[in-house]
Amino acid sequence: MxxxxxxxxxxxxxxxxxxxxxxxxxxxxxxxxxxxxxxxxxxxxxxxxxxxxxxxxxxxxxxxxxxGINMAGIKTIYAQQEKRAAERKNEPLTDSDVRRILHDEFLNISGFERNSGTSLHSQHPLQ
DNA sequence: ATTCTCACA
DNA sequence: TGTGAGGA
Incomplete structure (x- = not known):
């Protein structure tokens, strides 16, 4: 199939x-x-x-x-999916993933910047 | 008739 | 994002 x-x-x-x-x-x-x-x-x-x-x-x-998610957030979401697809046998986003992404977005619109990469860990606000 | 790129009164 | 120009 x-x-x-x-x-x-x-x-x-x-x-x-x-x-x-x-x-x-x-x-x-x-x-x-x-x-x-x-x-x-x-x-x-x-x-x-x-x-x-x-x-x-x-x-x-x-x-x-x-x-309410913006381009940066959507990119982050797909980056996460690809990340999982690469590691695991792929699965949709888990609930905690969504929350992490949403939180990530919250920081985004709050004026914080992150590395252009896709890492969702160890983000340090930019002073 | 459709779609493409580029640019902004 | 909209929209119009100018070309294919």
């Missing part, structure tokens, strides 16, 4: 379809790409092609945004 994943990973949808499916503007979709949240393929004519997985990711991003 890995065939289904293959299909979901196939990039074939033009940005116009993605816009209708996600209710996001082209501007937003392209911006999230700049933020490396989604990386659509390109046609020979430089047109973006998205996969169903990209759609899901975009929809997920919408949820996080509506929950």
């Amino acid at each position: 890995a065939e289904k994943e293959l299909q979901r990973s196939k990039s074939v949808l033009p940005i116009g379809t993605v816009m209708r499916l996600t209710d996001l503007t082209a501007r937003q979709i392209r911006y999230y790409e700049e933020q490396k949240l989604v990386i659509p393929k390109r046609t020979e004519g430089n047109r973006r092609l998205y996969s169903l997985n990209d759609i899901d990711k975009l929809l997920e991003i919408k949820d996080y945004l509506s929950d």
Whole structure:
């Protein structure tokens, strides 16, 4: 059944379809790409092609945004997921992970900076 | 008709 | 983020 994943990973949808499916503007979709949240393929004519997985990711991003999480926070969340995916056999975020991320965000909007890395441990406020 | 990049009265 | 220009 890995065939289904293959299909979901196939990039074939033009940005116009993605816009209708996600209710996001082209501007937003392209911006999230700049933020490396989604990386659509390109046609020979430089047109973006998205996969169903990209759609899901975009929809997920919408949820996080509506929950008050900003780009930095979302990046942190995916960085965490990749971190877990690399170590473990991958699993969704645990409750404590979410809390840690949210707390991390709280520090973010509070004017604290962190290293550009993905470490969620030993963060020292910047004076 | 669609999408792309770039730039900001 | 929106929006318009200028090109493909």
